[in-house]
Amino acid sequence: MLKKILILIFSIFVLALNAEAGSDGVLTVTEEKQTKKTKDCFENLNRATFAFNQKLDKVLIKPIAEGYRNLPDPIQKGTSNAVRNLSTLITIPNNVLQGDVKTAMINTARLVVNTTVGLLGTIDVANEMGFPKYEKEDYGQTLGKWGFGPGCYVVLPVLGPSTIRDTAGSFANVFGGDPWYNASVHGNNEYLSESLYITSKALSGIDFRANNIESFDNLEKNSMDFYASLRSLYLQDRENKIQNNQRGNIEILYEDEQGWEEIESK
Amino acid sequence: MKKIFLILFFFNLTFNSVHAISPEIFVQSTVNRASQILSKSISKEEKMDQLKAIAKETVDIKGVGFYSLGSARKNMSDKEKIQYFDLFENYFLKSFSSRLSEYTNPKIEVTGSKVLNKNYTIVNSLLVSSSERPEVKIDWRIYTKNPENPLIRDLIIEGLSLARTQKEEFESILNSNNRDINSLFKSLEKFSNNY
Numbered sequence: 110m111l112k113k114i115l116i117l118i119f120s121i122f123v124l125a126l127n128a129e130a131g132s133d134g135v136l137t138v139t140e141e142k143q144t145k146k147t148k149d150c151f152e153n154l155n156r157a158t159f160a161f162n163q164k165l166d167k168v169l170i171k172p173i174a175e176g177y178r179n180l181p182d183p184i185q186k187g188t189s190n191a192v193r194n195l196s197t198l199i200t201i202p203n204n205v206l207q208g209d210v211k212t213a214m215i216n217t218a219r220l221v222v223n224t225t226v227g228l229l230g231t232i233d234v235a236n237e238m239g240f241p242k243y244e245k246e247d248y249g250q251t252l253g254k255w256g257f258g259p260g261c262y263v264v265l266p267v268l269g270p271s272t273i274r275d276t277a278g279s280f281a282n283v284f285g286g287d288p289w290y291n292a293s294v295h296g297n298n299e300y301l302s303e304s305l306y307i308t309s310k311a312l313s314g315i316d317f318r319a320n321n322i323e324s325f326d327n328l329e330k331n332s333m334d335f336y337a338s339l340r341s342l343y344l345q346d347r348e349n350k351i352q353n354n355q356r357g358n359i360e361i362l363y364e365d366e367q368g369w370e371e372i373e374s375k
Numbered sequence: 376m377k378k379i380f381l382i383l384f385f386f387n388l389t390f391n392s393v394h395a396i397s398p399e400i401f402v403q404s405t406v407n408r409a410s411q412i413l414s415k416s417i418s419k420e421e422k423m424d425q426l427k428a429i430a431k432e433t434v435d436i437k438g439v440g441f442y443s444l445g446s447a448r449k450n451m452s453d454k455e456k457i458q459y460f461d462l463f464e465n466y467f468l469k470s471f472s473s474r475l476s477e478y479t480n481p482k483i484e485v486t487g488s489k490v491l492n493k494n495y496t497i498v499n500s501l502l503v504s505s506s507e508r509p510e511v512k513i514d515w516r517i518y519t520k521n522p523e524n525p526l527i528r529d530l531i532i533e534g535l536s537l538a539r540t541q542k543e544e545f546e547s548i549l550n551s552n553n554r555d556i557n558s559l560f561k562s563l564e565k566f567s568n569n570y
Contacts, residue, residue: 323477327473327474327477330473331470331473331474332544333544333548333562333563333565333566334544334547334548334551334562336547337543337544337546337547337548338540338543338544340543340547341539341540341543341544342535342540345534345535345536345539345540346534346535349534349535354534369442369495369528
């Protein structure tokens with residue numbers, strides 16, 4: 110109970126910060142396309158957290174991810190499929206909240222097929238059956254879709270890049286928005302527990318890190334300011350996801366086309 | 376009669392030599408050339424050198440450099456601009472060729488294009504999946520002001536623009552150093568020297 114109250118207080122604090130950011134035009138409920146730049150209001154703190162995360166990655170997360178990569182392919186594939194299947198439980202309510210009932214129904218069918226025939230999601234049977242490509246959705250994306258701007262950019266300890274909006278959105282998971290959390294943490298079920306929930310989240314993170322070892326190494330090696338590069342890529346990716354645009358929208362991507370047009374005259 | 380054929384032949388030759396190159400064909404031929412290099416059994420350094428030669432020919436390095444500067448380009452003197460382009464070209468070629476040289480035998484297929492305006496066309500392509508990596512969408516921003524000599528100005532990988540990322544990285548360096556352009560010069564120089 111105390112934990113919930115603390116989370117509630119933190120969420121209110123986070124949303125209050127969001128409102129504050131709105132006063133300078135960054136976070137507003139607007140129909141305008143999000144071409145405004147996301148501010149890095151806490152850059153010094155963010156860079157310190159980023160440095161901490163980098164060290165943690167070097168000594169713990171990356172070695173685990175490398176070890177994970179040495180596991181037999183079927184185990185890696187099965188783990189990857191299972192954690193993606195669990196994410197469908199968050200995607201479905203967000204499909205509905207974004208008004209995309211058709212995709213919610215497809216994802217529900219995907220969840221049923223993969224959890225049963227696909228042995229608890231370890232085999233992506235739905236994909237083999239020709240279901241449309243699965244796209245994850247979360248509460249941060251839904252808030253974005255509803256017109257909330259990102260607010261300030263933040264780097265969370267261990268979890269990495271986020272924004273005020275996305276951090277606030279992720280709290281919806283522990284307020285009933287994630288059926289997997291509800292069942293494993295609050296469900297009276299002898300097979301599920303809080304540790305199982307934490308393990309599934311940790312595996313999801315390791316799976317992501319393992320799939321991106323070379324990409325991160327390459328980016329770090331070829332960046333003069335790795336922190337700034339990651340920030341830019343994270344914010345571009347979130348903009349694309351909110352717009353459900355997998356190739357990037359030119360108007361959104363370049364913030365303003367003027368930057369390109371101006372150099373014509375040079 | 377022979378003269379007419381000769382005139383027609385030279386007319387055809389001249390016409391062909393000034394004919395606009397389709398951005399799609401330009402991208403496909405560029406990636407084919409790069410792919411050929413990456414498939415060779417030569418050292419990484421040799422691959423990088425050959426990739427740099429292709430980049431010099433097909434990328435508008437000056438344009439990308441200007442774009443990456445953002446608003447800072449408006450306050451630079453001509454001398455600073457010359458200094459910047461020297462440093463930027465060196466940095467860009469090293470960074471670009473190093474990123475590409477990590478790939479072995481990539482197969483890229485051009486799937487379509489969209490004309491934005493007379494100066495720009497976006498060419499869509501796919502990096503075909505392999506056992507080591509999933510399929511990757513790559514879009515190319517092609518500068519078509521001179522249709523006979525199209526140039527690459529940006530790569531958009533899975534919706535993420537390399538030019539925008541670079542621009543924001545440069546901006547961050549400037550912001551961390553009181554917008555002093557020399558700080559960017561030092562960073563570019565340091566990067567190139569460390570390679």
